[in-house]
Amino acid sequence: MASIQYSLRVDQYIYSFLMGYVISIVNMKGGVGKTTLTVNLATSLVKDHGMRVLVVDLDTQVNATLSLMPPLQFAKLKQENRTLKQLINQVFQADKDSHISIKQIIQSNICQITGFDLLPGDIELYNDFLLASLIYSHSSKNQLDFEKSWKNLEDYLLTAIIQPIIQDYDFILLDFPPGDYLLTRSGIIASDFYLIPAKPAPLSVVGIGILEGHINKLKDNKRSQINLLGIVFSSLGHSTNMALQVKNRVTAEFGEDKIFNIEIPMNVAVAKAVDEFKPVILTEPKSTGAKAFTELTKEFLQKLSKMANISQDPHFGTSK
């Protein structure tokens, strides 16, 4: 036990300059392993490296939330309005006296692990249509430009929500829905780095291309300073020609240093863990899936510390 505590302290010392990073785990394509990567990376960062981590569930499918707590517990939180929805609603409510703080909504000691927190998602977040009508009525009442008001909300929404608690964590991991929505762009704008989980299949790579297009546009307009940490491929355990071709194409486009060496194998233990509302690292730590996520977390920290060092260079565009 003493040696584990010692190695945790060493990790905390080595990576102590990595405080308060917001990381997007994102791909425009659905079903590529975004949520599974988010919850397992978070678990390993806390359990194996002694970091303080918050997972923020931005997806109305609430998969991250339900991968970390039983549905009954989520139902109770929803009934008590202790989900992300409350925080988003408050952005539009002038009555500050009735506001509750993000700290009252965050759930601590997730899966009974100290330092592991969750900002629960909600099945009923504002969709873009509803947001558009709210912004339209607000901007026409105040004689403001609609497009400018929309962009302002994107720039502000998620940054404002997480701002009060950023310093309480080493990492804040954002789990996104597939596709491009206001909340997705707002999360990207609030982030320092992003990870792209991908299947080595042509359509998964299309999702990367679309994502890169959106992110480059935000960066060109100086609305985001996010940097790509790397692409995490899942693997079938054997290489097909198609998978190799896809990986070679992505490596040629992004560079070898942007492709994680560790690949996540398809492993039934990973899928089964969802049924226990815990990440596979906790349910079956000896499974190939859990081991891959544990190794991936080490590579994640190495990549990040390298990028953070580069970020001392004034030409490197990071917001920290």
Ligand SMILES: Nc1ncnc2c1ncn2[C@@H]1O[C@H](COP(=O)(O)OP(=O)(O)OP(=O)(O)O)[C@@H](O)[C@H]1O
């Ligand atoms: N390594 C793996 N081995 C086996 N099953 C996996 C693995 N990774 C993910 N899965 C399963 O594949 C499905 C999709 O994974 P996940 O929900 O993480 O993808 P996603 O990108 O978050 O999906 P969405 O776009 O719908 O949010 C889930 O049922 C999950 O349990």
Ligand SMILES: [Mg+2]
């Ligand atoms: Mg998901």
